[in-house]
Amino acid sequence: MSSTSPTVGPGLERLSLNTATTKRWALAEAVAGCVRAGIPGIGLWRDRVAEVGPERAARLVDAAGLTVTSLCRGGFFTAPDAAGRAAALEDNRRAVEEAAALGTDTLVLVCGGLPEGSRDLPGARRTVVDAIAALRPFAEAHGVKLAIEPMHPMFCADRAVVSTLGQALDIADETDPDGGTVGVVVDAYHVWWDPELERGIERAAGRIHGFQVCDWVLPLPADTLLGRGHVGDGQVDLARLAVLVAATGYQGFTEVEIFNQEVWDAPGDETLATLAARHRALAS
């Protein structure tokens, strides 16, 4: 339970800051920034949590009255050998425990790319399915949902062999036939281009464990990871996407996760003010 109820900005009831957006802020700074901005949710990265440890991190966000909307991230299952895959699974169990300690029910999974030197994409994809199947009972026992993040196909080789919402849902079907634990996170940046997007979101009803937004901004920077922009600065029809997600019955937070050097260089309070303004504009 939250110790205090922060003052939530009007129209910001379902807005969450993913801490990757304010890369320069330590956890305590991000928490204080959210409170100042009237943003009631926060999505935490494990490195930020590790800085203070899960217990202290939990106390920090709880004392501020914030909701932890997700823990980013588990995954990276596709090690080239059995020992590496076992270590990855073990690390994911720790991530599940951290999520539970932080009071969030959602662990985001970035599933991993091709193993070093491998071209066996179907094999890597099979590895991911097996790992999630193995992790599922542990997550269930801890009351933590596994949110598979399909990533943009430009990250298929080096980051996530799960490339579409449809593929992520197939994995959820296979690893959690009864439902309730394995689902997806819909990240606008990764899925906006998909010709099957509408069908995929419809099919994801009840299994959307997170909704992340940012915008597709061209040209892509030299480091393609950092091409994301503030909502409204790019070419994604985020209003339409938000409507599609809401139509499934999703009532969770909209988490803003932006990897972008310029955003990182801006003062955090400015960034949060932009988040709030764009969020209100999107809803109107």
Add this chain to the structure above:
Amino acid sequence: MSSTSPTVGPGLERLSLNTATTKRWALAEAVAGCVRAGIPGIGLWRDRVAEVGPERAARLVDAAGLTVTSLCRGGFFTAPDAAGRAAALEDNRRAVEEAAALGTDTLVLVCGGLPEGSRDLPGARRTVVDAIAALRPFAEAHGVKLAIEPMHPMFCADRAVVSTLGQALDIADETDPDGGTVGVVVDAYHVWWDPELERGIERAAGRIHGFQVCDWVLPLPADTLLGRGHVGDGQVDLARLAVLVAATGYQGFTEVEIFNQEVWDAPGDETLATLAARHRALAS
């Protein structure tokens, strides 16, 4: 008909050089380079053809005994206004005529990205369908096949809103229900990541009008267009892809199309020797 029969290198019977791979070579140089390397096919870009005009280009390749495996490219249908879309359609009719004049039966279509300032992706996709439907009878009358090129989703905003093989085949179904004219070009770089690839290629049987290869090489360069590498230098299982394509009954050429500054800076004869060696290795 070819005036001469060039000496084809052993194992290179179905290899084609796409002229984008040897960017520094004018058409006559590329033709002579193919003859020296024993490469019997050539895929032409319209800018190379325009340098000498379609008639002279046709005579050049014909005199060398080369097969023109494709003309690149038509498309770019998604202008923001009706006048622009009409102009695009007219330009595509010229491209069809050029293809016919060059003796190739395949015009590659790069369909265009989002119109300037637009976020209406379904609308842009509808524009593409309408344009191909309008172009189809003209192409049919000229005996030219329209090869829709699904492009990697990282080019969805600025280059091609056709992002998957499945989507391209849906467009072919809709615009050419009787078949025979509208099909696809399978470009390894654009489709390798697709979880539905196997199903898509199977479904494309009889409608694969071209097969292009190069490799996915990381890191992506600042200009993401130029990240392609020689066959074998990257992370795509091209051998598997070639088997899948051959299993559909495809008996056409394998066209090597590489956009890469280092490849462009290399002497053309070296590049063609690499093409030949990698092609043989792939088949073995």
